Amino acid sequence: xxxxxxxxxxxxxxxxxxxxxxxxxxxxxxxxxxxxxxxxxxxxxxxxxxxxxxxxxxxxxxxxxxxxxxxxxxxxxxxxxxxxxxxxxxxxxxxxxxxxxxxxxxxxxxxxxxxxxxxxxxxxxxxxxxxxxxxxxxxxxxxxxxxxxxxxxxxxxxxxxxxxxxxxxxxxxxxxxxxxxxxxxxxxxxxxxxxxxxxxxxxxxxxxxxxxxxxxxxxxxxxxxxxxxxxxxxxxxxxxxxxxxxxxxxxxxxxxxxxxxxxxxxxxxxx
Amino acid sequence: xxxxxxxxxxxxxxxxxxxxxxxxxxxxxxxxxxxxxxxxxxxxxxxxxxxxxxxxxxxxxxxxxxxxxxxxxxxxxxxxxxxxxxxxxxxxxxxxxxxxxxxxxxxxxxxxxxxxxxxxxxxxxxxxxxxxxxxxxxxxxxxxxxxxxxxxxxxxxxxxxxxxxxxxxxxxxxxxxxxxxxxxxxxxxxxxxxxxxxxxxxxxxxxxxxxxxxxxxxxxxxxxxxxxxxxxxxxxxxxxxxxxxxxxxxxx
Numbered sequence: 240x241x242x243x244x245x246x247x248x249x250x251x252x253x254x255x256x257x258x259x260x261x262x263x264x265x266x267x268x269x270x271x272x273x274x275x276x277x278x279x280x281x282x283x284x285x286x287x288x289x290x291x292x293x294x295x296x297x298x299x300x301x302x303x304x305x306x307x308x309x310x311x312x313x314x315x316x317x318x319x320x321x322x323x324x325x326x327x328x329x330x331x332x333x334x335x336x337x338x339x340x341x342x343x344x345x346x347x348x349x350x351x352x353x354x355x356x357x358x359x360x361x362x363x364x365x366x367x368x369x370x371x372x373x374x375x376x377x378x379x380x381x382x383x384x385x386x387x388x389x390x391x392x393x394x395x396x397x398x399x400x401x402x403x404x405x406x407x408x409x410x411x412x413x414x415x416x417x418x419x420x421x422x423x424x425x426x427x428x429x430x431x432x433x434x435x436x437x438x439x440x441x442x443x444x445x446x447x448x449x450x451x452x453x454x455x456x457x458x459x460x461x462x463x464x465x466x467x468x469x470x471x472x473x474x475x476x477x478x479x480x481x482x483x484x485x486x487x488x489x490x491x492x493x494x495x496x497x498x499x500x501x502x503x504x505x506x507x508x509x510x
Numbered sequence: 511x512x513x514x515x516x517x518x519x520x521x522x523x524x525x526x527x528x529x530x531x532x533x534x535x536x537x538x539x540x541x542x543x544x545x546x547x548x549x550x551x552x553x554x555x556x557x558x559x560x561x562x563x564x565x566x567x568x569x570x571x572x573x574x575x576x577x578x579x580x581x582x583x584x585x586x587x588x589x590x591x592x593x594x595x596x597x598x599x600x601x602x603x604x605x606x607x608x609x610x611x612x613x614x615x616x617x618x619x620x621x622x623x624x625x626x627x628x629x630x631x632x633x634x635x636x637x638x639x640x641x642x643x644x645x646x647x648x649x650x651x652x653x654x655x656x657x658x659x660x661x662x663x664x665x666x667x668x669x670x671x672x673x674x675x676x677x678x679x680x681x682x683x684x685x686x687x688x689x690x691x692x693x694x695x696x697x698x699x700x701x702x703x704x705x706x707x708x709x710x711x712x713x714x715x716x717x718x719x720x721x722x723x724x725x726x727x728x729x730x731x732x733x734x735x736x737x738x739x740x741x742x743x744x745x746x747x748x749x750x751x752x753x754x755x756x757x758x759x760x761x762x
Contacts, residue, residue, distance in 0.1 A: 275601035286629045293634045296619040298608060300555055392602040396628060399604050403624060403632055438637050466640040473650050477633040480654035
């Protein structure tokens with residue numbers, strides 16, 4: 240973390256100046272907003288709260304291209320080459336499958352602007368057979384397709400969630416690597432070490448459906464965690480806060496529309 | 511390129527005067543981390559909260575006494591822009607919030623949440639934090655309180671809009687009241703109850719009308735979202751998108 244930057248550092252930079260940062264026209268700004276809002280209302284089907292204990296919190300940036308590349312290269316051969324145990328391989332592969340499914344969903348949606356008739360045949364196909372655009376290709380058409388894909392808000396939102404799950408798996412693997420190289424545990428298998436590591440695991444997950452139904456799942460690792468009760472308390476705290484934020488969200492969306500118009504009006508009248 | 515912004519760089523110096531007692535000032539403890547996307551666009555990479563034992567106590571007290579976090583209007587408008595209006599906004603990318611904690615002269619992120627506006631929340635806590643149960647709870651509660659304060663502040667801004675809008679019916683009715691009073695004066699009959707009614711309206715009319723408008727808007731909003739999420743429009747994807755686009759332009 241970079242510790243104490245000068246407070247002055249920001250003053251010139253962060254404000255959305257009309258000339259620099261907000262070069263777009265008011266209509267464009269309203270358009271960005273309206274599009275994001277409408278997509279979110281369509282995607283909002285349930286509230287899901289996940290509680291994780293991590294080895295360390297990182298401030299890693301989310302770069303869609305990078306995440307796509309790292310998910311694209313997951314396959315069984317690579318996973319074996321990376322020394323990942325059988326159980327974890329399944330988790331990595333399921334992320335790759337999720338990426339492929341999201342791709343099919345976007346490319347078979349006529350509203351997405353990425354519609355391809357031929358992709359319809361993959362709707363019921365095994366995810367491994369779905370032809371994802373290759374980020375390392377030299378084909379300009381395929382690269383352009385990938386660039387457009389990474390501009391699709393729905394796809395980017397899904398990618399962000401996948402990047403979080405992948406970071407969680409990667410960090411777990413890194414902890415195993417550190418333990419394996421530790422001379423005190425020379426004879427243990429990666430799988431056994433993996434089970435001993437208590438971090439980068441989703442311990443509790445609560446899903447609240449729109450109709451009010453609530454489902455909570457716990458990972459089996461929580462049962463023998465020394466801080467089991469505390470993790471559950473913290474999860475409850477997250478659920479309570481999350482639900483409160485979620486309830487306010489409907490109100491919020493309309494309020495934002497209000498403000499969008501006000502903002503748009505101000506920009507229009509001042510420009 | 512990373513741009514960092516402190517809350518206090520947009521506000522005046524720490525205020526302690528009595529009228530501000532209902533606010534908690536954490537001027538140096540909230541920071542926006544912006545990332546340059548290209549030559550003229552940046553996006554909100556994260557919101558950082560910098561907490562220490564004193565700020566945790568202050569937040570606990572503020573929560574108990576129902577104080578609100580003081581957020582300067584300008585900071586709020588910057589935040590609103592990056593959350594909702596920028597080309598790469600947080601509605602798409604999610605809101606990434608990290609709480610750093612300062613202890614023994616070291617600052618470390620201990621709590622993080624990623625809030626995706628389509629309904630997914632990932633909450634992370636550093637394992638070292640679990641060793642101190644009171645700290646883990648206090649940090650988590652403070653983390654959520656600060657997020658709630660920021661989101662509530664964005665929501666509250668629209669109440670001003672009703673105050674402005676209420677001027678229209680207020681002035682129209684006031685015109686009617688004046689005509690009515692002049693008419694009564696011309697007739698030479700100006701009863702006491704009419705004087706009191708006219709006086710009360712001129713004083714209380716506008717806040718009451720603003721309140722009524724707000725209530726009406728809340729009812730309309732509930733009806734609208736019930737219809738769009740659960741009612742007849744909920745299955746009509748294309749129509750729903752067009753309607754929302756259209757309504758956002760109208761400001762409903």
